[in-house]
Amino acid sequence: MDGFGYRAWLQPSKAQLGFIPRLKGAKDFAWEECAHGLEALFGRKPTNRGDYTITLETSPDPAPEAYTLRGGPEGLTVTGGCEKGLLYGVYGLLSRLCLGEPVETMNVREKPAVRHRVLNHWDNANGTVERGYAGASLFFKGGRIGYDLVRLKDYARLLASVGINEICVNNVNVYRDSAKLLTDEMLPDLARVAEVFRPFGIRLIIAVHFDSPVILGGLETADPADGAVARFWEESARRVYEYVPDLAGFLMKADSEFRSGPAALGRTQDEGANVIAKALAPFGGNIYWRCFIYNCAQDWRDTETDRPKAAYNEFHPLDGKFDDNVILQIKHGPSDFQVREPNSPLLGAMTQTHQGLEFQITQEYTGQQKDLYATAVQWEEILDTPVTDACMTRDLVGHEVTAIVAVSNTGADANWTGHLLAQANLYAFGRMAWNPAQTAEQLTRDWAALTFGRDPSLVETLTSMLLESRHVYEKYNAPLGLGWMVNISHHYGPSPEGYEYMKWGTYHRATHTHIGVDRTTHGTGYTAQYHNYVRDLYESKKTCPEKLLLFFHRLPYTYKLKNGQTLIQYIYDTHFEGVGDVKRFIKIWESLNEKIPQDAYDSVREKFDMQLANAREWRDVINNYFYRVTGVPDDKGRKIY
């Protein structure tokens, strides 16, 4: 496959190199990637008759993935802390060249903030992708591993070029077929996938079924306290590492959404995780243990149970009890990847446990790659959220947060991500996991320039539209942190009461006068899970960020916001605005027609039509719902159905 969308941010550069490259160094994989990149991006193979020398070398570094780029008038040296670091140096150099940085003055040292920069694929063995909006699986087909070798290599390059170094190939919801990834039946094929990714510095992870000892091992229980179960995991680890010696580890979704787990057997989460951790330890593997545990069979009548409290209640008491190669994988918010929710109170609450911060690139609740939604903006907000008065979430990264993880938005669609502009989210994730201090703005601008070229007005226009897109989407969705007003199951489009009487613990409890759940210490007590500073912030309606108001407080529709507007009028206004904004986006996109390759332009233009229909549906359903239930008219007299 080839074409504009397929090459993503590794587009041939429209600018000239300005020199003829000569390449020095051991002819290893980094060398090949550098030569390949120079040719693919600039149409210039390195040659011995070049007039500018790029030297590739490694030099032991305490941060082996680090690299430096030191340029001068005669040449530039890329130095990696190891071969992997050198490879990142090559990609770093190539992208800087594409962005137009002059080689002579280049003077850079880069090292990743966290060791584990991880992509989770929710790919099923049958070739479907759970919450996938970009076509079929890149890894599976018809119940087995099945892939296009050329394509997989191109995918590996895309990921490595932004610093991703671990990928889980199969869905965290492991079914009987993908459970077999631990067996001789599937491991030979998995080993071949690992071979594709290995040179790119990417290690594989396998999502495993908690009941594997029963399903695969023929045991009567998966109880982690059972010696036979421990032996099963030991044997499985040994077998897996024979095939894939550099496997990064296992990933587990246990006791979650009707899946089995230690709690179901009367054991604790640390007991469940540690037995597998011990099996992986001799091979240097980690177990990623997801914290997405809550009562998914809640009675809507039950107002005591409050789903956002669940993960903290389950895991916080266990801090320090996990083995050193356990990484608790924590979704950024306490709900489930909603457009707006506070950060998980677990983040910053555990100092003795390795943690992975989990984002979602695939747009499950955020427009499903039909609607434009720059996830980096949300991530930046998340990282900028205080944990205490002296510490931001960002500050945890590289300390207790040793992994940054995200659910991938990729699939077999020709452009990888369905919506072409959703490539920005994959790009930004890798770069942000490498260095969380980078702003969404910078990452978006880089992506735009790498993808569409360095035309300043194009880059600025695209960048500002993308940066705005998250807030536009939020405007026409469930207001003020409510979340969950989506159609059930598929999660696209509005259904104000769709989840209201269901078992998932996701209620807004709207009446004709009030809406929202009181999660303060006077209500469900959820706020008490935060550090005092943050608790107090959310506890008070005055200091609570307004965008989270209905997440934390139950309020009358007549409640006055800081600007004097009522809450109900805010809902009407934002929903009307959202649709207007999408129309404006379409105009902006149309203004770029000349500067974007036609097929790329058309494909995005089509998505915008879908987004406009979606935004209208949200506007009309949400406004209508609140108008019906409250009887309060829009003070601007606009059409509410």
Added chain:
Amino acid sequence: MDGFGYRAWLQPSKAQLGFIPRLKGAKDFAWEECAHGLEALFGRKPTNRGDYTITLETSPDPAPEAYTLRGGPEGLTVTGGCEKGLLYGVYGLLSRLCLGEPVETMNVREKPAVRHRVLNHWDNANGTVERGYAGASLFFKGGRIGYDLVRLKDYARLLASVGINEICVNNVNVYRDSAKLLTDEMLPDLARVAEVFRPFGIRLIIAVHFDSPVILGGLETADPADGAVARFWEESARRVYEYVPDLAGFLMKADSEFRSGPAALGRTQDEGANVIAKALAPFGGNIYWRCFIYNCAQDWRDTETDRPKAAYNEFHPLDGKFDDNVILQIKHGPSDFQVREPNSPLLGAMTQTHQGLEFQITQEYTGQQKDLYATAVQWEEILDTPVTDACMTRDLVGHEVTAIVAVSNTGADANWTGHLLAQANLYAFGRMAWNPAQTAEQLTRDWAALTFGRDPSLVETLTSMLLESRHVYEKYNAPLGLGWMVNISHHYGPSPEGYEYMKWGTYHRATHTHIGVDRTTHGTGYTAQYHNYVRDLYESKKTCPEKLLLFFHRLPYTYKLKNGQTLIQYIYDTHFEGVGDVKRFIKIWESLNEKIPQDAYDSVREKFDMQLANAREWRDVINNYFYRVTGVPDDKGRKIY
């Protein structure tokens, strides 16, 4: 298979015959069935040394399916208008014997009210049953016809014993695999199914795909005005009748719920139906043409379009344009088998067109064979509904209504219907289609006695519980004819706004003050589709039956019902009552424990637990929904969540 549930209403009688039967007559199929019945039901084979002679004979009758039973001191003569009539006479005799009627004084003439007494199976070729709650298909397996021959014969006997004489084996939603029933690939198997049912007087129907000329015939269009399309249907009919010479005809769901049809090609429904009718006519076949046509992609904002008006608008102007072997199959109500809706205005509006009145035995919206629901009670109400001041719906039967049709509730479950007591609905359907003048009470009582024996207190208890069950179910569901407050797709359990913003045209438009759609001539004008007498009845809030109030009128929650109660209080009261009634049903059932075979008792007891949970959920969700939206408290202060 064998056992209590499997034998249904053909249970061995606990009473004695009181005589030793001798059987006279030609040893044809009716003779065999009589001998088989005497042995199976009474443990008595007929013998030449018997002391009471049962004579089986035929005597030409203008109503060939008619029969007489004339008893005397020495013997009884069963006379059929033809062999089929004789068979019905045999079943009639056997059931009367089981019910304890004395032979000597038996003096009966029976003839069916309509020629076509039809069961529609919504069975898919893959073996699933759409809206089926009684296990897999009896006819299909793995994409092909596949059945248990012994079981199919027992099924045929069950159906014939209550007078059903036509069955459609495949789903009206015809997919590519079942479309092949018209081809040499599936017809040999279908012919074998026909052979099983033929001796029982049951003819097959095939549901066909409107696009068959394209899918199977390789044509470019299915346009009924195209000569090649007409030839395709002629050839198909010829082929089918070679395999199944007595086929009753075809069944078509066209232009409905995203299915293709004549309207999609700019043709009228009569053009679509007649081209197929002409192909079937030489073979004596009919085309059943469903009238379930509406805009299933409605915008909820659109308050002009009113789904219940659709079928009348489409078909009424075409009265007289259909060929004589077209039967328009009309659902009893204008919505879709809801618990409470008015009769279709098409019924009685067309005098020049054969019509089939379609019921649903399978409990799609009425408890899915978990909740007890005697459909016969609803059918009786439907038949008792006026068409004009001088004519009831019942009076149409045998005139323009030449077919009574129902969607079957049967499947491969050991007891045929999932819920054992749902057998009553299959039984009642057959008997009522034969003679619509029979009351639900009589049919239910007969069924109870045939199934569980003639213990008077058992029969009375069961009968009165069943007769009440429809109203109990209605109490805890969407109130006053609103309908559609169900969970989307699967249609079990409450979701007050589940369909409110969807495309299906099913809206209640509840606000904090009002609810319902004004379907009078001041509103959508739906009432104008009825005869003046009926229109006036529904038009006025005073004369509109209260149970249909919110189907026809938009009303404030404070509206006073005839007994002085407010509408909102009525909702609360009925929903509390409904749960109480189910608890009472459980007590009643428990009181019958001694009198019911243990496994039958247990299986129904389990269903009652499900029903109670469902009734509670409905009560709490519906009451909570209305309480939230109105803020009006229950005047009895009961718990509303």
